[in-house]
Amino acid sequence: MEWPDSRSRLAWWMVALALGAITGWVVLTYIGTFVLGLFLYYVARPAYRRFRPQFRPSIAAATALLVLAVPVVLLMAYTLAIATQELARLQRTVDLGPLTDQVEPYVNVSEVVQDPATLLQNPDLLNAGQLVAEGALGYIPIVGTALINVFIALAVAFYLLRDDDRLGRWVRETFDDQQEFLTVYLREVDEDLSSVFFGNILNAIAIAVVAAFVYTVLNVFAPAEPIPYPALIAVLAGAASLIPVVGMKLVYVPLAIGLFARAVLMGNPLWFPTVFVAATVVFVDFIPDLVLRPYVSGRNLHVGLVMIAYIIGPLLFGWYGLFLGPLLLVVIYHFARLVLPVLIDGDGVEAIPAPTARDLEKRAESEGSAEHDDADDGVDSDPA
Template identity: 30%
Template structure:
C-alpha cells in the first residue's frame, strides 16, 4: 500500500467513525441517564467488587456486588423515597397555617404599631399557603417521576455489570486507543478519579450529614413526616448555595407564625451552628482525596449538569467541566515544553 492509499484509507476510516459515532450517540441518548448512573455506581462500588472478584472470580464477584448494592442501597432508597412521596402529599394536604387575622396580629406585635395590619392579613396568609403547597406539590411530582427510571433498569443493570467486570480492560483499551503518551494518560485518569471523588463522595457525604442533622432538629421540635424532610434536605443539600438552609429556615418561619417562639429560636440557632456549620467540618474530611473544585466551576457544573443530564448531572456536570480544565492545562503544558 502506497502512502497516498494509506492516507485515503485513514481519512475514510475517520469519516466512517464520525458517522458511526453520531448514530451511536442517537442510539444511546434515550438511555443516557441509565448509562451515566451505572457509571457512577460502578465507580462507587468498584473497591468492593475488586475484593469480591479476587475471592470469587470476576463474574461471580460482580454478580454478588450488584446483588449487595441492590439489597443494601437500592431497595432501602426506593422505600425511603416512596415513603417520602406519600408524606409529601400528606404534608401538602394537612399543612395548616393560622388564619389571616392571627398572622397579622402576631406580625404587627413583632414589627411594631407603625405597620398597617391590613397589609399583613389576606395577602400574606394566601401567599404563605400557596407557596407551601406549591413547594410540597412540586417535590411530590418530582419524586413521583422517579418511577420512570424503571424504563432504563435493564440498561442500567447490564451496563453496571460489564463496567464492574470489564472496567479495567475498558480503561486500558482507551489508553491504547487514545493518541496520548503514557504519562499524560495517567495524569488524566488520575484527575478524573479525583473529580469523581469530589463530585460524588464529597457532596453526598455533606448532604447525608446535613439531612441527618436536620431530621434530628425537626424531631426535637415535634415535626412529623420525617422521611419527607430527610429526602428533601438531602436533595437540596446537593445543590450549591441553596443547601439545607432552604429547609430549616422556612421551618423556623413556620414556628414563628404559629407562635412557638422558643422552638423557632432553638431551631434557628441549631440550624445556623450545627446544620450549616457541619459543611465546614465534613467537606474538608470527605475531600481529602478529591480535587479542589473551583466554586464557580462547581456551581455552573451542578446547575448546568442538572439542565442537560437531569438528576445525575449533579455529579456529571462538575466532572465534565473539571476535566475540560485539566485538558486545557495539559495543552498549555505541552505547548510550553515545545517552546523550550
C-alpha cells in the same frame, strides 16, 4: 495490518464516523441511564476493590453492587417518592409556581409506596406489601420503564467494575502518546469523579435517607404538633449538604427554632424539639460526615464551581443533571487545566506532572490485576 491504498483508509474512516454517530445517538438517548450507571460504578468501586482479592471479578462486582449500589437506588427512590407526596400536599396550601408542573407527573406514581409513619402504625408487612403491589400494577408502563433503566444502569456499573482495567489499558495503548498525556488527564478526571460521586453526592443521599427515617420516627412519638413534611425536609437537608461551609444547617437550624417557638407559644413539652436537635446533630449531620468525609477531602475542584454544577445540572438536564452536571464540570475543568495550555502554546507537555514512583507502582498493580482478571475469566464458566 497495512492499508492497500488511501481510498480504503478513507472508507474505513467513514465507517468509523458512522459507528461513532450511532454510538453517540444511543448514549444521548439514554444519557440519564448511562450517567446513573457511572455514578453506581463509583459508589460500588471501593467495595469491589475490597472483594476482588477474595472473589472472581464477576462475583466481586455483583457483590459490590448488591451491597452498596442496589440499596442506594432503592432508598433514594423511596425517599423521593415520599417527598413527592408531601410536596403535593404542600402545594394545596402554597403556590409553588413552575415547580408544580415539574412535580405533577410523578405525584400519582409516588402513591405506590407508603410513608414510614403509616408502616409503623400498621406493622402488618403482608398487607403493606399487598398495597404496594396493587399500586404498582396500576402504573405498569411507567414502573416497567423505570425498572428497565435501572437494570441498564446496573449492567453498565457491573461491566465497568469488572472490566475497567481492560478498558483503561486499551485506551492507553490506542490513544496515548509517549509523554502519557492522556493517562495523566484521565487519572485526574477519575480521582475527582470518585470524590464527587462517592463523596459529595453519596453523602447527600445518605443524609436525605437517614433524615427521612429519623424525622418520621420522631413524629410517631410527637406529643402534639409533629415535624412538618419530614421526608421533604430530609431531601432539602440532603441537597443543602452540598453547599460549602454551612451545609444542611441551612435547613435544620431554622426548623429547630420554629419547633422551639411553637412549643413555647402553645405550651407543649420542650423535650421534643430538644430530641429533634440532638438526633439531627448526631445521626443526620455528624455520623454521615464522619464516615464519608475522607472520600471528599483532598479534592482539586473549587467548591464554588461544584456547588454551581449541582444547581445548574438538574435545572438544565432534569433529574440526571445531579450526576451529569458534576461530570461535565470535572471533564471541562481538567481539559482547561491540562489540555488547553498544550493546544495554545504547543509546548505545554512539560507542565504536566510526570508519573511518580507511586503512580508507576499503582499502574503496575492495576495491569497485574487486569492480567489476573483475564486469567480468571478464561477459566470462568460464568458468561456474566
